[in-house]
Amino acid sequence: xxxxxxxxxxxxxxxxxxxxxxxxIGRAGARARNWFxxxxxxxxxxxxxxxxxxxxxxxxxxxxxxxxxxxxxxxSGYFFPIRIILEVDGMSAFFAxxxxxxxxxxxxxxxxxxxxxxxxxxxxxxxxxxAAGMFGMVVTGxxxxxxxxxxxxxxxxxxLVAFRTGRAESSEAAFKMMVLYNIGGLFVLLAVAILYxxxxxxxxxxxxxxxxxSLLDVIAxxxxxxxxxxxxxxVPMHMWVPDAYPAAPAPITMVMVANTQIGxxxxxxxxxxxxxxxxxxxxVGWIVIIxxxxxxxxxxxxxVIQRDLKRLIAYSGIAQIGYMLLGVGVGLAVLGTxxxxxxxxxxxKGGIFHIINHAxxxxxxxxxxxxxxxxxxxxxxxxxxxxxHNMRWTAIFFIIGGAAIAGLPPFNGFASKLIIYExxxxxxxxxxxxxxxxxxxTLAIYTRAxxxxxxxPQLPAYKDVREAPASMMFPMGVLAILTVLFGLFPDxxxxxxxTPAAQALVNQAQYIEAILGAGLGVK
Amino acid sequence: xxxxxxxxxxxxxxxxxxxxxxxxxxxHLTPGGGFQGGAVVASGFALLIVAYGAKGAGLKERLLSAxxxxxxxxxxxxxxxxxxxxFFYNFLAAGGGVVFNELVPSGPNPGDLxxxxxxxxxxxxxxxKVLSGLGSIVLLLALxxxxxx
Numbered sequence: 001x002x003x004x005x006x007x008x009x010x011x012x013x014x015x016x017x018x019x020x021x022x023x024x025i026g027r028a029g030a031r032a033r034n035w036f037x038x039x040x041x042x043x044x045x046x047x048x049x050x051x052x053x054x055x056x057x058x059x060x061x062x063x064x065x066x067x068x069x070x071x072x073x074x075x076s077g078y079f080f081p082i083r084i085i086l087e088v089d090g091m092s093a094f095f096a097x098x099x100x101x102x103x104x105x106x107x108x109x110x111x112x113x114x115x116x117x118x119x120x121x122x123x124x125x126x127x128x129x130x131a132a133g134m135f136g137m138v139v140t141g142x143x144x145x146x147x148x149x150x151x152x153x154x155x156x157x158x159x160l161v162a163f164r165t166g167r168a169e170s171s172e173a174a175f176k177m178m179v180l181y182n183i184g185g186l187f188v189l190l191a192v193a194i195l196y197x198x199x200x201x202x203x204x205x206x207x208x209x210x211x212x213x214s215l216l217d218v219i220a221x222x223x224x225x226x227x228x229x230x231x232x233x234x235v236p237m238h239m240w241v242p243d244a245y246p247a248a249p250a251p252i253t254m255v256m257v258a259n260t261q262i263g264x265x266x267x268x269x270x271x272x273x274x275x276x277x278x279x280x281x282x283x284v285g286w287i288v289i290i291x292x293x294x295x296x297x298x299x300x301x302x303x304v305i306q307r308d309l310k311r312l313i314a315y316s317g318i319a320q321i322g323y324m325l326l327g328v329g330v331g332l333a334v335l336g337t338x339x340x341x342x343x344x345x346x347x348x349k350g351g352i353f354h355i356i357n358h359a360x361x362x363x364x365x366x367x368x369x370x371x372x373x374x375x376x377x378x379x380x381x382x383x384x385x386x387x388x389h390n391m392r393w394t395a396i397f398f399i400i401g402g403a404a405i406a407g408l409p410p411f412n413g414f415a416s417k418l419i420i421y422e423x424x425x426x427x428x429x430x431x432x433x434x435x436x437x438x439x440x441x442t443l444a445i446y447t448r449a450x451x452x453x454x455x456x457p458q459l460p461a462y463k464d465v466r467e468a469p470a471s472m473m474f475p476m477g478v479l480a481i482l483t484v485l486f487g488l489f490p491d492x493x494x495x496x497x498x499t500p501a502a503q504a505l506v507n508q509a510q511y512i513e514a515i516l517g518a519g520l521g522v523k
Numbered sequence: 524x525x526x527x528x529x530x531x532x533x534x535x536x537x538x539x540x541x542x543x544x545x546x547x548x549x550x551h552l553t554p555g556g557g558f559q560g561g562a563v564v565a566s567g568f569a570l571l572i573v574a575y576g577a578k579g580a581g582l583k584e585r586l587l588s589a590x591x592x593x594x595x596x597x598x599x600x601x602x603x604x605x606x607x608x609x610f611f612y613n614f615l616a617a618g619g620g621v622v623f624n625e626l627v628p629s630g631p632n633p634g635d636l637x638x639x640x641x642x643x644x645x646x647x648x649x650x651x652k653v654l655s656g657l658g659s660i661v662l663l664l665a666l667x668x669x670x671x672x
Contacts, residue, residue: 006606006609006610009610010610013599013602013610020595020596022592023588024589024593024596063609063610064609066609066612067608068608068609068612069608069609070609
């Protein structure tokens, strides 16, 4: 059996199997359960890397579920795909890497951070389920399947945010999330139903070839954009983010960052691959740009006034989502025009590069904030102070994360933001200026946060505070190393990881041909 | 609850269970299936809990939880067993295995149970998952403090 051929489904199936096995393994003891969850995610990470390597080397991979053969997309005698088909292109593989890294590090960090709570087998089961759902969303090539995995991530994420039920904030945030995610999920379902009603098919590639951009299609697009922007936490649908991020356990907050980015993945996939050139790119591109600008502006200005460390990071994270929308929105706005090759593709590369950078430095910041609250029991910046005396490594990690999010060289945030500024400036200078100003404000925010938490004389209340345990330091160390490496060698990352992803988005024909073949299928 | 409710509940319990398992078993032939049959069985559990109280019904949360995981594992495991061809490949159907392997007869017929390959097994997996999942939800709701016995 050729394992590599089955990898697209294995990255979904193995975490799913692990999720349901965890409650049973958990009866053998806490150690067995923790190691089992880490082992499953390690295996999934290895598979995701193998998948990414094969996709980057040899183009999109398709996988037919339940068929006689995995590549048998069009059964003989049929002109359209009848089974659920997974399709992994550069963009999917790029996101699969992000999910793999964040969930694995999240599970390692959880072993110490969450220990002592009851019902932990359900915690790990939900974490694995969330991983399975996120992988499913990025590998699927089927609209209804996409909705199902979206719901899986929503349910698992809500359960994880609500996990520490002893805290009122957890239940409140989870309830808010549940309501909003449900509304978003129903929007997606309705949009899928509209497409299915018109074209009688659910496969993205087949729909992309048929889609006409009728009034109904416009409604479906609006529903998709609204729901997925809500999942991505873009302003004005961001209200659940600053509640959910602080309420969730720190490792979950890091995974939730990847989870919001999957919303961006869905948005890009729908706009570029499903609708492509048919969707009046300039108008939709500007809508995405405005969503991005609003996120940058509101996110940064709300972060300035926060006193809660994790809430502060959450708001500045909303601003960073804005950069990703801005970069890719510019690419969408000039799709199909000569400007795409002169600066549009570059802007998209910047936006996509920022996604992976954001997953690392934002994860690092949340883990560092988690380490602080783990040792001191508070996240209030007014109470904290002088922690650099006791938590030296956490302070260093926080500096790295803060510098990266503010876009200081030589960290990864600088590299991707610079690409965004340069290319967006060619599109519209004012947008670049706003993005740059917001970045400066971010620097001010993190200078203040670092100063309040770490600098100053040692406070008597925190005299006995020690450095976080090794299982929490290790994930932070990995993320810090990745943050620095991606900042030192941005050219390599852009060349080998980001460019294939951006090109996969622009190259709609390649996505369609991988399933339907050139010219086959629809007249 | 009163003796009347307890007796009727006790009498109805077995028919409800049998009907639920019937709906699961015939999922690939008639309307219904794993989810619906599992819900019917869980409604039997709910009847017991209403009649005898959460403690008196004799349902174990630990056992239900194990069955729930087991059902889901069987479902995903069956999908993995198809990996010789593809994930979810129906490796039992149409002569491929020892059970549920007959071809579906064409034309009007009363329904042949021994068809559809892995589908009846997956219906059972879903049925087990749903009856234990819904059962434990009902049980936990009844076990919450503040109940009057």
